[in-house]
Each structure stands twice: as C-alpha cells, then as structure tokens.
Amino acid sequence: MENQSYTISVYTENNIGLLNRISAIFQRRHINIESLNTSISEIDGVSRFTIVVNVAPDQIKKLIGQIEKQVEVIKAFYHTEEETIYQESCLFKIKSDLLLEGGEIQQKIIETNSRIVTVNKDFFVLEKSGNKKEIEALYNYLNAFGIMQFVRSGRIAITKNEMKISSLLNTLPN
Amino acid sequence: MKNQTQTFVEPIEETQQTTHISGAEAVVKCLLEEGVNLMYGYPGGAIMPVYDALYHYQDQINHVLTRHEQGATHAAQGFARATGKVGVAMATSGPGATNLITGLADAQIDSTPMVCITGQVAEHLLGSDAFQETDIIGISTPVTKWNYQITKASEIPEIMAKAFFLARSGRPGPVLIDITKNAQFEKIDFHYKKCTSVRSYRPKSEVDPVKIEAAATLINQAKKPLIVFGQGVILGQAEAEFKAVIEKTGIPSAWTILGVSAIPSNHPLNVGMVGMHGNYAPNMLTNECDVLIAVGMRFDDRVTGSLDTYAKQAKIIHFEIDPAEIDKNVKTDVAVLGDVKETLAALLSKLNKNSHEAWHSRFKELDTIEHREVIEKDLYPTKEGLTMGEVINAINKETKGDAIIVSDVGQHQMIACRYAKFNQSKSNITSGGLGTMGFALPAAIGAKMGRMDREVIAIIGDGGYQMTIQELGVILHTKTPVKIVVLNNEFLGMVRQWQQLFFDKRYASTDMTNPDFVAIAKGYQIEGKRVCERKDLQGAIAEMIASKDSYFLEVCVEKEDNVFPMIPTGASVSEIRLK
Numbered sequence: 044m045e046n047q048s049y050t051i052s053v054y055t056e057n058n059i060g061l062l063n064r065i066s067a068i069f070q071r072r073h074i075n076i077e078s079l080n081t082s083i084s085e086i087d088g089v090s091r092f093t094i095v096v097n098v099a100p101d102q103i104k105k106l107i108g109q110i111e112k113q114v115e116v117i118k119a120f121y122h123t124e125e126e127t128i129y130q131e132s133c134l135f136k137i138k139s140d141l142l143l144e145g146g147e148i149q150q151k152i153i154e155t156n157s158r159i160v161t162v163n164k165d166f167f168v169l170e171k172s173g174n175k176k177e178i179e180a181l182y183n184y185l186n187a188f189g190i191m192q193f194v195r196s197g198r199i200a201i202t203k204n205e206m207k208i209s210s211l212l213n214t215l216p217n
Numbered sequence: 218m219k220n221q222t223q224t225f226v227e228p229i230e231e232t233q234q235t236t237h238i239s240g241a242e243a244v245v246k247c248l249l250e251e252g253v254n255l256m257y258g259y260p261g262g263a264i265m266p267v268y269d270a271l272y273h274y275q276d277q278i279n280h281v282l283t284r285h286e287q288g289a290t291h292a293a294q295g296f297a298r299a300t301g302k303v304g305v306a307m308a309t310s311g312p313g314a315t316n317l318i319t320g321l322a323d324a325q326i327d328s329t330p331m332v333c334i335t336g337q338v339a340e341h342l343l344g345s346d347a348f349q350e351t352d353i354i355g356i357s358t359p360v361t362k363w364n365y366q367i368t369k370a371s372e373i374p375e376i377m378a379k380a381f382f383l384a385r386s387g388r389p390g391p392v393l394i395d396i397t398k399n400a401q402f403e404k405i406d407f408h409y410k411k412c413t414s415v416r417s418y419r420p421k422s423e424v425d426p427v428k429i430e431a432a433a434t435l436i437n438q439a440k441k442p443l444i445v446f447g448q449g450v451i452l453g454q455a456e457a458e459f460k461a462v463i464e465k466t467g468i469p470s471a472w473t474i475l476g477v478s479a480i481p482s483n484h485p486l487n488v489g490m491v492g493m494h495g496n497y498a499p500n501m502l503t504n505e506c507d508v509l510i511a512v513g514m515r516f517d518d519r520v521t522g523s524l525d526t527y528a529k530q531a532k533i534i535h536f537e538i539d540p541a542e543i544d545k546n547v548k549t550d551v552a553v554l555g556d557v558k559e560t561l562a563a564l565l566s567k568l569n570k571n572s573h574e575a576w577h578s579r580f581k582e583l584d585t586i587e588h589r590e591v592i593e594k595d596l597y598p599t600k601e602g603l604t605m606g607e608v609i610n611a612i613n614k615e616t617k618g619d620a621i622i623v624s625d626v627g628q629h630q631m632i633a634c635r636y637a638k639f640n641q642s643k644s645n646i647t648s649g650g651l652g653t654m655g656f657a658l659p660a661a662i663g664a665k666m667g668r669m670d671r672e673v674i675a676i677i678g679d680g681g682y683q684m685t686i687q688e689l690g691v692i693l694h695t696k697t698p699v700k701i702v703v704l705n706n707e708f709l710g711m712v713r714q715w716q717q718l719f720f721d722k723r724y725a726s727t728d729m730t731n732p733d734f735v736a737i738a739k740g741y742q743i744e745g746k747r748v749c750e751r752k753d754l755q756g757a758i759a760e761m762i763a764s765k766d767s768y769f770l771e772v773c774v775e776k777e778d779n780v781f782p783m784i785p786t787g788a789s790v791s792e793i794r795l796k
C-alpha cells in the first residue's frame with residue numbers, strides 16, 4: 044500500500060512525560076515525524092498534539108491504536124489532507140536593502156498574502172501562513188535574493204468533520 | 218501549631234498516626250492500603266527514607282532483600298503470576314533503578330501487574346547530573362504501562378493509588394513511580410482513597426452483543442474450528458467461562474506458552490502448544506481449520522511463523538482486551554473486544570452443542586506421528602545420555618501435575634512447557650515475550666513466597682542459572698523452600714541448536730565451562746545433588762520433592778540434543794519440522 048500524508052490529532056491529559064511516550068511510538072517503528080505541534084485544545088485542561096506522518100493506510104490504524112493505548116491519551120484521530128483545513132506558518136529574515144530595490148519583493152508580499160512583522164535598517168522579518176506548497180514556493184522565490192534566516196512551524200489542522208471530544212469526556216468518569 | 222492543651226488532649230497514636238507523617242511513611246501506608254504484605258527490593262541513598270519507614274512496619278510488610286535489583290523485579294513478577302496480585306519491587310536511584318529495566322520490559326511484554334518504586338535525587342538536583350541521578354522516567358517509558366515522578370509528598374497517596382489501579386486493571390502491566398528524596402522527607406496529612414478510574418483510560422470495552430452474535434454464528438457454522446488461547450484467559454480469571462465454551466462446542470483448543478495451565482493438561486479438548494516448538498497437530502492444522510478463534514492472545518511471531526501463510530484459509534475471530542492488538546499482526550473477521558470473562562460468558566448461550574469428532578481425529582492422526590517421531594524419544598529414550606524430556610517426565614510422576622513450574626529460557630524451557638503437566642491455573646511461569654535468561658530462579662522464589670501452599674519447581678539451564686545465581690542468597694536468608702533443577706548440557710543449548718541447524722555447526726561462544734553447582738548450593742546451605750545416570754534420576758527427584766527445605770538438583774543431560782518439532786524462523790506453521 045502507498046504511503047500517504049496523515050494528520051494525527053491527539054487529545055491528552057496534560058502530562059510532562061507524554062511527549063516522550065508518544066514520540067517513542069514513532070521512533071520504535073522507524074517512522075519519521077514530518078511535523079509535530081502541541082497546544083491547548085478547545086477543552087479546558089486538555090492538550091492537543093498535531094502530528095504529521097507519511098505512512099501506509101494499514102500502518103496509520105496501528106499507530107492510532109498504540110497512541111490511544113497510552114494511559115493519558117483521551118482520544119486520537121487521523122485524517123487525510125482532504126479531510127482537514129491546515130496551516131503552517133513561517134518567518135523569513137531578509138536584508139532591508141532588498142525591500143527597497145525595485146519593489147519586486149513588495150509586490151510578492153502583496154501577491155502571497157504575507158506580512159511584514161518588523162523592519163529596521165539591517166533586516167526585515169516576513170511572516171507567511173499557508174499550506175506547505177505555498178510556503179515552499181515563497182521560500183524558493185526569496186532564496187534567489189538571499190535569506191538570512193528561515194523557520195517554519197509545525198502543522199496545525201482543523202478537521203472538517205467533528206471530533207467528538209467534549210461529548211466523549213462527558214461519558215467518562217471523573 | 219502546637220499549644221500546651223493540645224499536647225495533653227491528643228490521643229496517643231503511635232503507628233496509626235496519619236497526620237504530619239513523612240512522605241516515606243506515606244508510601245508504606247499506601248502499600249498497606251493496597252494489601253501489600255510482601256515486596257522485594259534493594260536499598261540505597263535515594264530510597265533510604267522509605268527503608269527507614271519500612272523498618273517500623275516490619276510486622277506488616279515483609280521486605281525481602283534480593284541480591285540484585287533485577288532479581289527483585291523477577292521475584293515480584295513470579296509472585297504476581299502465581300497469585301494474580303500486583304508484585305512490588307523497590308530500588309534506589311541511578312544504578313538501582315536501571316537494574317530494574319529488564320524486569321520492567323519482561324513484565325510489559327508479558328502483561329504482568331507490577332509496581333516498581335525508585336528513589337530519586339532531591340528535586341532541586343534534578344537535571345544537575347547529581348550523584349546517582351539517572352532519568353529513569355525517560356529510560357523506563359517504553360517498558361512501562363505508566364510511570365510518574367513524584368516531587369512533592371502531597372502527591373504520594375493519589376499517585377500510588379493510581380499506580381496500583383493501572384497495574385492491575387485492563388491489560389495489566391508494570392508501573393514505575395520515581396520519588397525524589399525531598400518528597401520522602403516532607404510531612405503530609407495522610408488520606409487514602411483507592412483509585413477506581415482514570416478519565417483518559419479505558420481498561421476494557423463494554424461487551425458488544427453484535428460482535429458476540431457474529432462470533433457465535435461463525436463458530437456454529439464452522440466445520441473445522443480451532444481455538445488458540447493465551448494468558449488472557451488466566452489474567453482475566455476466565456478459566457471457568459473458557460472451559461464452558463470449549464466443552465459445549467467441543468472445539469480443539471491449543472495454547473500459547475503463556476496460556477498453558479488455563480485448562481488442565483489432561484483435558485480431552487487440550488490439543489497442545491502452538492508456535493515454534495509447539496505440537497505438530499495444532500501447528501499443522503492452523504493452516505487447515507476453517508475458523509480460528511483466538512482468545513486472550515496476541516499472535517506473537519513465535520506463534521504465527523510467517524504471517525503471509527498463517528491461517529489464510531480461515532475466518533479469524535479475536536477475543537481481546539487490548540484494542541491495539543486487533544489487526545496488529547493478523548487481520549480479523551470478527552474482533553470481540555473486552556474482558557474475556559465477560560465476552561466468553563455472553564458467548565456461551567449463543568453456541569450450539571457440538572463434538573467435531575471427525576476433525577478431532579485429524580489431531581489424533583498427527584499427534585500419533587509426533588509421538589512416534591519426537592515424544593517417545595524425548596520421554597523414553599533408549600540412548601545412553603539423559604534427555605531433558607525424561608527429567609520433566611520424572612518430575613510429573615512425582616508431582617502428579619500439582620506443582621508450579623517456573624522455567625528459564627532456552628531448550629529446557631521449551632521442553633518444560635511441552636511436557637510438564639498442570640492440573641490448575643497459574644502453574645506455568647516463564648518469560649514468554651522477552652525470553653529473559655535469569656528469570657526463573659528469582660521468579661520461583663517470588664512464586665513460592667506467594668503460594669507457600671504449593672510446590673514450586675524451577676527448571677533452569679546451566680547458562681541462565683548463572684545470570685541470577687546470586688539469588689540463592691535469598692533462599693539462604695529466608696529459607697524459602699524452592700526446588701531448583703538445573704539441566705546441564707554444558708552449552709547455551711538453544712543458541713547451539715541454531716548454530717548447528719543454521720550456521721553449519723560453528724559453535725561460537727556457546728560452550729560452557731561450569732563451576733561445581735552442588736558446591737555452590739552447599740555454600741548457600743542448600744542441599745544438593747548431581748545426577749548423571751538414568752538409574753538415579755527418579756530417586757533423586759523423589760528426594761527433592763520430599764524435602765521440606767529448598768533443594769538443588771543438577772542433571773547432566775545429553776550435550777547436543779535438539780528441541781523438535783521446530784518451525785524455522787520465517788517459515789510457515791505448516792512447514793514445521795519433526796527433525
């Protein structure tokens with residue numbers, strides 16, 4: 044079976060060791076984590092992990108089983124690209140001179156819906172949110188001019204269908 | 218704040234005091250609340266406050282000093298496997314804690330309920346590479362069901378309660394609790410409440426009547442059904458429910474190495490062991506059955522051989538408590554999630570009575586072949602050297618199947634599991650999933666201490682015996698009457714067998730130069746004997762069983778015997794070799 048990109052959403056209790064437990068599940072099976080993000084969720088006291096991996100369809104089910112088996116995991120879901128609305132965010136640090144020369148970059152900023160976070164006499168910082176392709180395209184464009192620093196965040200994703208966490212929590216004890 | 222009047226009116230409560238006690242004492246009180254009266258461990262700097270607290274509770278908790286922390290884990294495992302209760306082991310930080318890892322990994326893979334407690338450096342020293350600081354939470358994460366580091370005494374009661382609940386509920390497993398030294402010293406008011414649930418944790422699924430119905434339909438329609446049962450039946454205390462199901466349906470039932478003893482060895486529906494060194498008939502017929510019913514087992518690769526050719530013709534039903542096991546190795550047609558005690562009980566009334574006589578005769582045919590080709594030679598050898606099989610047979614004659622057999626890892630383990638007879642559940646204790654050499658001696662000590670009413674016999678190879686031989690010190694110290702049989706082939710036999718079969722007899726680092734084992738036993742004040750001739754065997758075993766004290770028996774066995782049948786790695790179960 045072909046590998047494909049899956050976004051895994053894991054709702055968990057907040058616990059110091061849990062990141063280690065979850066990442067070990069991938070490491071043990073020699074699976075590379077493409078991106079990992081942890082944050083609070085829509086529910087008080089419940090954390091959310093968003094993990095992107097490239098695996099085969101039968102493998103993703105086994106991974107979810109292993110994740111859900113962890114004591115402090117409330118529920119784990121997986122979705123394909125089509126089933127989610129997802130964004131990544133990135134920052135570029137670029138020489139300020141380039142901003143003024145010819146106005147080419149300024150035009151690109153408008154076109155790509157990116158945003159200048161700060162400017163000073165040496166450099167400016169550009170922020171862009173979007174999907175991986177859009178960010179890659181902007182990166183390739185700016186790379187020709189010279190990028191002083193680049194960083195991209197992990198993926199965050201919202202699913203089109205409901206993930207019934209609140210109602211699930213209501214059925215659980217405590 | 219104390220004032221004069223209060224000191225006068227306060228009742229004198231010495232050991233019963235629950236206010237303003239140390240975290241260390243709270244740990245001991247938690248153990249008592251959980252019904253622990255026996256534990257294993259080894260002291261050291263970071264756990265000394267708990268040891269000091271234990272000193273005051275010696276009349277209520279028997280702490281047994283093993284001679285190595287690994288021994289403490291295996292003893293706790295042996296205790297747990299023989300009694301069904303949670304085993305407890307304790308160690309200091311650093312090397313004490315890391316010495317627990319093998320036992321934790323063993324308990325994790327064999328689903329053994331165990332709570333390990335480790336001392337840790339004081340909270341303010343965490344991360345400073347302090348003396349005997351190791352990141353035991355990080356190290357033990359992959360080999361524990363749950364672990365937690367306590368840094369404040371106030372956390373102790375709740376976390377300890379959670380530890381015991383998690384260790385024993387659902388699919389059982391090991392839990393490690395690491396307690397910083399400051400938390401052991403801090404004072405708290407002690408209140409204990411048993412843990413009965415954890416929000417994010419579902420120990421077992423509700424019985425799904427639709428799945429029960431689907432399973433029953435498949436079973437009732439089956440012409441050639443085969444049951445393969447594992448330790449789940451024992452862990453779920455579902456022996457009676459399981460027996461009722463097989464007796465009503467008449468389905469031939471085969472066991473995994475950890476499932477044996479869930480039904481008596483002489484049960485007419487017991488068709489033997491599956492897997493690499495299992496019996497001929499159940500392995501061959503796995504690839505002939507029309508419905509394979511797996512009960513509380515996890516399709517380990519040592520059971521299935523090559524998955525590409527495993528029971529492909531059969532519909533698969535899987536009764537299992539752990540959702541992660543469903544479709545993990547073998548794709549199922551009907552997965553019945555839940556506690557087998559409940560699912561099998563629900564199944565029973567839906568099943569038709571049957572006896573499957575023609576199908577049983579296939580098992581008998583193949584069994585006759587195995588008897589002729591393998592079993593007769595193992596149990597009633599005509600050659601000069603002693604076989605491991607005849608030793609187990611001689612033990613059966615004396616114990617009549619009433620003993621707990623604790624085996625180590627290697628050829629003797631396979632022979633012990635194949636040939637030992639069992640009348641009751643929880644009688645076969647061995648390291649199945651991890652295959653931990655050195656398991657048997659300490660595990661047998663734990664099993665015996667947990668079941669003083671039963672005969673406990675450890676069967677160990679000359680190699681594995683020397684991995685935890687220091688635990689003879691526990692027998693010396695506690696006078697625990699464990700019986701020890703070392704089957705000495707002067708080789709790391711199982712590895713030598715593979716070298717013979719798959720590496721052109723290049724015996725790299727498998728021959729052993731062994732010490733005088735009887736003299737070593739004597740050094741620990743254990744009566745011992747060495748037997749090298751057939752005429753002395755039965756008498757020596759009778760003498761060992763008759764002994765009220767611990768007894769050591771070394772039997773010199775044929776050096777280069779092999780264990781058969783055998784499914785070579787990567788081969789199909791139906792490619793099982795008889796020689």
Ligand SMILES: Cc1ncc(C[n+]2csc(CCOP(=O)(O)OP(=O)(O)O)c2C)c(N)n1
Binds near residue numbers: 706
């Ligand atoms: C701790 C550990 N190290 C290595 C092994 C690999 N191993 C499996 S069986 C075996 C040989 C065991 O020899 P012995 O204890 O003499 O028993 P025999 O096979 O001869 O009955 C070895 C080395 C293991 N299972 N466990």
